[in-house]
Amino acid sequence: LYAEYAAERELPAETVDGQRVTLFMNAGLLVDLPSLDTTGAEGIGLFRTEFQFMVSPALPRVDEQTKIYKAALEAAGDRPVVFRTLDIGGDKPAPFLPREEEENPAMGWRAIRIALDRPALLRYQLRALLYASPGKTLHVMFPMIAEVAELRRCKAILQKEIDRLAKHGREAPTAVKVGCMLEVPSLSWQLDILLKEIDFLSIGTNDLMQFFFACDRGNPKLANRYDLLAPPVLAFLHMVIKACDNADVPVTLCGEMGGRPIEAMALVALGLRRISISPTSVGPVKRMIRSVNLKQLRDFMLSNITSPEHSIRDSLLAFAQDHNI
Ligand code: PEP
Ligand code: MG
Numbered sequence: 001l002y003a004e005y006a007a008e009r010e011l012p013a014e015t016v017d018g019q020r021v022t023l024f025m026n027a028g029l030l031v032d033l034p035s036l037d038t039t040g041a042e043g044i045g046l047f048r049t050e051f052q053f054m055v056s057p058a059l060p061r062v063d064e065q066t067k068i069y070k071a072a073l074e075a076a077g078d079r080p081v082v083f084r085t086l087d088i089g090g091d092k093p094a095p096f097l098p099r100e101e102e103e104n105p106a107m108g109w110r111a112i113r114i115a116l117d118r119p120a121l122l123r124y125q126l127r128a129l130l131y132a133s134p135g136k137t138l139h140v141m142f143p144m145i146a147e148v149a150e151l152r153r154c155k156a157i158l159q160k161e162i163d164r165l166a167k168h169g170r171e172a173p174t175a176v177k178v179g180c181m182l183e184v185p186s187l188s189w190q191l192d193i194l195l196k197e198i199d200f201l202s203i204g205t206n207d208l209m210q211f212f213f214a215c216d217r218g219n220p221k222l223a224n225r226y227d228l229l230a231p232p233v234l235a236f237l238h239m240v241i242k243a244c245d246n247a248d249v250p251v252t253l254c255g256e257m258g259g260r261p262i263e264a265m266a267l268v269a270l271g272l273r274r275i276s277i278s279p280t281s282v283g284p285v286k287r288m289i290r291s292v293n294l295k296q297l298r299d300f301m302l303s304n305i306t307s308p309e310h311s312i313r314d315s316l317l318a319f320a321q322d323h324n325i
Contacts, residue, residue: 002038005283009040013286015294021268023286024082024276026254029055030068033075035279040286043079045276046141046202046254047072049125050088059096059121065128073136080139082179082202082252082276083129085122085154087111087143091218106210106217111144116153126161134171139179141202146184148193154180155197181254183207188240195247202276203240205255209233227311228257229266234305234312241271252276261288262316265325268294269301291325 002009013021024045025035029052036044052060052068072081088094089110102108115122129138142154155178165172179200182188185208195201205228210217212233213226227233237253244251252274257263259281265288267275277285300319304312319325 001280002283005039005287008283008286008290009038011286011290013289015268015289015292017294019268019294020273021289022274023282023289024080024252024254024274025279025282026276027072027279028052030071032279033072036075036079039279039282041079041279041282043076044072044081045252045274047081047083048087049083050086050092050094053086053088053094053096054092057095062124062128062131065125066131069129069132073132080137082139082141082200084141084143084181085112085125086115089114106207112142112150112154113144115142116150119157122154122157123161126158127164130161130165130173130176131170133173136173137175137177138173139177139200141179141181141200143181143204144183144207145180146186148187148190148197151180151194151197181207182240183211185211188236191240191243192247195244195249198249200250200252201240201244203237203251203253203255205253205257208255209257212236227313228263229311229313229316231305231307231309231312234266234270234301237267237272238270238305245271250274259285261285262313262320264288265292265297265320266301266312266316268292269297288320288325291323293323296323 013023022042024043025039025041026046027044028048069083088097090105090108093099129140142151145151177199179198179202181202181204183204206217209228215222215226241251253267253272254276258267258275259277261284264275264285268289304315
């Protein structure tokens with residue numbers, strides 16, 4: 001799977017005209033960690049902490065959680081690891097959570113909504129993350145944030161745990177960086193305030209796009225209904241990326257979209273410089289980036305983004321073919 005791309009593993013993800021892009025990988029369990037070295041990913045842009053909770057029959061204790069987070073940080077060495085707090089519920093059941101039937105689980109009691117209703121769950125997890133990071137930079141990211149007020153509640157809980165750490169005389173991380181996922185469209189109308197309150201943003205297109213199009217991500221009947229290379233999607237992402245650039249807040253995209261070379265090509269043309277993808281996508285996406293002339297691609301993209309078509313996928317594929325990408 002990785003052998004085909006081994007020769008490029010140590011080479012930078014850089015376009016022909018010298019624009020550097022950072023490729024991170026997504027992970028969630030200990031078995032994913034060796035992929036950091038086999039792929040040459042520059043860190044873990046999304047560590048889905050819920051996987052440990054989904055495979056464990058009982059709620060993992062603080063020391064058990066700490067062990068996993070430590071292992072991820074050790075495997076990454078100098079590279080960053082972004083830990084996303086629990087995103088259970090919805091399509092990710094956990095054995096210790098009461099299962100209640102919901103009409104719309106994706107829009108239901110999940111992720112940060114559970115965490116804010118059951119703050120002890122979040123507090124123990126943040127405690128474990130702090131215990132795992134003495135002398136290191138800890139990156140914490142909150143999922144499914146719908147409004148700035150919600151993020152503030154999360155930050156207040158995190159601050160309590162940081163204070164508790166000091167009170168107990170335990171060594172703290174050298175820095176704690178706080179970010180959030182953009183998965184709920186409402187948050188994008190508060191970007192100006194939001195970007196003053198976070199150190200980084202991560203666009204979760206898997207969830208975001210089902211809400212953007214009001215189209216269930218798990219319904220096979222709708223799987224091909226809307227295309228992520230549709231002009232409204234690209235215009236929206238362009239707006240978000242520009243807002244982050246203007247505010248000097250690093251923005252990563254961590255949905256599956258970023259792992260497909262043509263989609264990734266479109267995103268880089270829109271100004272995205274950080275992508276977090278599954279380990280198997282790192283090689284193909286890096287190869288695409290290394291064959292692109294960004295200036296040409298950007299001009300092409302910006303002239304297509306206002307198209308009234310259903311999708312600009314065919315135009316982008318034709319561009320890629322014409323330019324040997
Ligand atoms: C997303 O929604 O894009 C995302 C990365 O989160 P998950 O796929 O874990 O819901
Ligand atoms: Mg999501």
